[in-house]
Amino acid sequence: MLRSEFKVAFCYNMHPTTDELKNAEVFAEFDSKDTINAVTNSIKELGFQIFLVEFDDDFVENLKSINPNLVFNIVEGFQGEDRESQAPAIYEFLGIPYTGSTPMGHMFGLDKIMAKRVMEHNGVQTAPFQVFDTPIDGSLDFSVGFPAIVKPAHEGSSIGIHNDSVVNTLGELRKQVNHIINTYKQEALVEKYIIGREFNQAIIGNENPIQFPIVEIDYSYLPDDIGKFSSYEVKTTLDDPGSTICPADITEEQEKRISAATLAAYRACKVRDYCRIDLRMDEEGEIYILELNTIPGIAPGIEENNSMPKAVRVYGWTYTQMIGAIIEAALERYDFDLDNNGSYNDKIK
Template sequence: MQVGLTFNLKPVPAPDLIRGQEKGFREGLPPDWDVEWDTEETIESVRSALSTKHEVIMIEADENSCEKLKSSQPDIVFNIAEGKDGPNRESYIPVLMEMLNIPYTGSDPMTLSLCLDKGRAKEILSFYKISTPKFQIVSSPSEEIRLKKFPLMVKPLHEGSSKGVKNDAVVFTTDHIKKKIEEITTVYHQPVLVEEYLNGREFTVALMGNDGDTRVLPIVEIKFDSLPQHINPIYSYEAKWIWDRSDRPLEIFQCPADIHDELKAEIEEIALKAYKSLRCRDWCRIDIRLDSKGSPYILELNPLPGILPRPEDNSCFPKAAMTAGMSYNEMILSVLNIALKRYGI
């Protein structure tokens, strides 16, 4: 079978661009501008996994991808392209596939855009009475904040990989919240999601499959006690990209999570409900946090989950798949086969 692989390669940073430092970043771009998109290593690992069974056609998701897809006509596309910019960036490739009538892995454009807009996703979750922290979307520091109980969580409306979610995203005062709203609107050029802060344990849940055949992989717990002392217990930009490095990995994951059966069942149930309510397809990773009473809430859904190949890179979906006994190659081929089955191919 001919499988297209659509991807966005992370640009190589300029030498003066040192992650975590506020100086030297490209003009007009936030300091964490490059945390999305995949490295050559990740793209090559996916290509290599697919090539164990199929002929792979590489298609960079740029302005020329429509022509490339039209001329190569793959039987199916394995899509990991996160898109370049804007709230609909993850939908660019799926929209083209639908126009060209080419089958592809993963969720459709509507689900990808809805999940990237955390506010829209939370509105749908709320409609289905699936717990998610109370929230408000604001576009200016002058807007009144209706959520009165501090601490609150402040994050960009449509980012991923903890872009714009630094340690100071947990706010305790009105002054601080205004400062964060100002920062996010000017640096990230988008509205701000202000949320009730949940202080319980955090989990992330990888799911694979469709309809009645969706499988929940072993639950990953994010262990905040592995982070430096005196910081906020959140899986922040610093936690993902500065303190945890492949040459010095943190013991930040516990998988399977050490939880009793009742909580495991509750987490699996809410994850499956969220997956279904947003009409996710083939695979997704869902972030969940407990409130102070121990009840699970959906933070957000990642229908295009990160899949860094090396265990020391601490990537949640591959971690869950490995714990379920899958190799990296088996994980990629399973997603492809789930999509093929969905199309009846």
């Protein structure tokens, strides 16, 4: 099969326009039109046939009618703790190959509690934590210590994380835990707040993955009354393209230790094809994995400040090469071989 005959369905959620927004957090994980256009143009540039499929009521029927050879998936899903797993589960049911993690792999991206337990079981260090599944009413047994940060257990894109999410007293803890449980209808994850530097690293591949240059998030530009962490406000209204520094100013030994930790987390949670892993390094140099982003932001513009495209550019690749590498990682898993004539030997359909 020639590459020009190879059908790629690009599946996504598009962020609605400002006029349609009723609750910005609900759509925080969706992608902009610029990102949709950039991925579309890259897949075209790579020589594939491309079909755009938005995740809506007609999603399954549209996929069936296209009968693609591969799905390029960035669907975030909608509603529920397993929303990022919804589209991959459909691809599995329909027998369609796709990029990215399995439904279980995506579960680790949104279920912070399970991801932490799996990582710790596999020797990957995460911040000490405690889980609250009911509102705090009266006295409580709190073992994590202060300062602590309170998060929803099943959200991404810093949803539910605000300037008052870092707490220093039992009264503040009680207020934030109850707010998370009552507002987001899910457990509150309380972690020891790691004072230090914040980094992330993008990975593409499977058996021998590429680990891209490490990015540091620099919060020094923020006003004194704003917490130096990735809150929803910092990611949106207070975002600054200069805050992501790549390559990070770290020693060779620190780079090796960070890369070892991110790869261990990638392996432990059975992530496929690509991911961005967030972490902190405390004042003693200890590394703590914060979370895995199995559908990381891939907005193309420098002003949009997504770490993965920035790291890829520093590595020396174009945006299209990044998209191509993700596709190739999936094709290798599914045993598609590109022969010398530029054709794919389709072994599974």
